[in-house]
Amino acid sequence: MIQFILGEDRHVKYFVHSVKEEYFSIRSAAWELRYGGEVEAAGECELTQEENGWYVDARIQPKNRSSRYELEITLEIADEVIKNRESMEVI
Secondary structure, three states: OEEEOOOOOEEEEEEEOOOOOOOOOEEEEEEEEEEOOEEEEEEEOEEEEOOOOEEEEEEEOOOOOEEEEEEEEEEEEOOEEEEEEEEEEEO
């Protein structure tokens, strides 16, 4: 679970790598911040290629105190769309 304090404006970074240690390229990455199931904010992720994979960076600033947030990252890799959701709490 990701934790924020209300008023923070932070980067959330994910490291994406191949479990088979194969080369791959991320065509695009986007994020959505959902509050109670509704999209509160969205944007494009910054991508940084490293030797063993990619860093996917989303800069977010939640607007409410709640444990009902979800951060969803969408990656386009080759002919696939891969999504990851993380629960988030704002205190």
